[in-house]
Amino acid sequence: METFIEEEKVETQSEIKDITSHADVSLIAKEKASNIPANSSLIDSVKSKEMIQTKLITEDILDKKFENAIAESLSRKQFIITDTLPKMRPISRTGQLSNNIYILFESNDEDGNPTILIIDQHAASERIMKERFLSQYRGSKVQKQQLIFPLKINISPAKLFFLKEHLSEINKFGFELEDFGGATFILRAIPAIFGKLPKLDVLKDMIEEIANIGKQQSFSDSEEEIINYLACHKSIRGGDYLTLKDIRKLVLDLSKCKDPYHCAHGRPTFRVISFRDIDKMFKRIV
Numbered sequence: 245m246e247t248f249i250e251e252e253k254v255e256t257q258s259e260i261k262d263i264t265s266h267a268d269v270s271l272i273a274k275e276k277a278s279n280i281p282a283n284s285s286l287i288d289s290v291k292s293k294e295m296i297q298t299k300l301i302t303e304d305i306l307d308k309k310f311e312n313a314i315a316e317s318l319s320r321k322q323f324i325i326t327d328t329l330p331k332m333r334p335i336s337r338t339g340q341l342s343n344n345i346y347i348l349f350e351s352n353d354e355d356g357n358p359t360i361l362i363i364d365q366h367a368a369s370e371r372i373m374k375e376r377f378l379s380q381y382r383g384s385k386v387q388k389q390q391l392i393f394p395l396k397i398n399i400s401p402a403k404l405f406f407l408k409e410h411l412s413e414i415n416k417f418g419f420e421l422e423d424f425g426g427a428t429f430i431l432r433a434i435p436a437i438f439g440k441l442p443k444l445d446v447l448k449d450m451i452e453e454i455a456n457i458g459k460q461q462s463f464s465d466s467e468e469e470i471i472n473y474l475a476c477h478k479s480i481r482g483g484d485y486l487t488l489k490d491i492r493k494l495v496l497d498l499s500k501c502k503d504p505y506h507c508a509h510g511r512p513t514f515r516v517i518s519f520r521d522i523d524k525m526f527k528r529i530v
């Protein structure tokens with residue numbers, strides 16, 4: 245992990261160097277252009293020629309030197325527009341695609357053949373959260389965080405029975421929910437796994453949803469579904485922007501899961517496309 249951080253530092257440093265060299269070059273180009281008096285059309289045309297030339301030289305220097313960090317990050321964000329082809333742009337440096345749902349990696353299959361690996365960030369995160377939460381729950385070690393102010397929650401009559409009947413079991417998920425009589429419950433603590441305290445409306449919805457899950461089935465049938473629901477709630481969402489650090493953490497955490505291949509609901513966390521399949525797509529091989 246630390247080596248990764250070191251690499252990052254080095255990368256940033258060379259980026260800074262790139263930026264400086266780029267700035268210098270464009271400054272020289274501007275100075276050259278502004279030395280020419282611009283008071284006749286002849287001179288104007290000379291000037292523009294000069295500018296074009298300067299521009300060419302500038303581009304030449306840049307081309308010859310190396311791909312500039314700023315220029316590169318800009319060009320990555322910009323679509324290449326042509327008359328005939330669909331608009332296109334290279335993927336981001338982190339591999340996260342523009343919908344912030346999938347992350348693209350280069351990988352290898354078990355035989356060492358190169359592949360492209362695509363992670364569904366929500367599915368992966370949900371798996372991590374589920375296993376973390378499940379092991380806490382099974383070991384009866386779910387950590388709680390106390391609410392600063394107890395929250396009064398009214399539950400609709402149809403869902404009351406499950407909550408009243410299984411309150412002590414529900415509290416094992418890390419809640420401190422108290423039957424206040426009638427349709428009213430008082431919430432004093434929530435699972436620590438949520439980290440930052442969710443909004444009060446979200447907390448009310450959560451209790452309501454737990455009651456809803458158990459409405460028509462036994463507690464043992466509801467158990468896993470409640471864990472999935474809580475895990476899903478805490479997970480990275482599709483649409484969340486991830487840094488390189490987030491992505492590395494996601495992969496490392498996923499690698500420690502008992503079942504890294506499926507989300508809490510059984511969807512795949514990642515899929516693989518072999519270079520061989522791509523070769524076939526391009527008819528390099530048949």
Ligand SMILES: [Zn+2]
Binds near residue numbers: 508
């Ligand atoms: Zn899922």
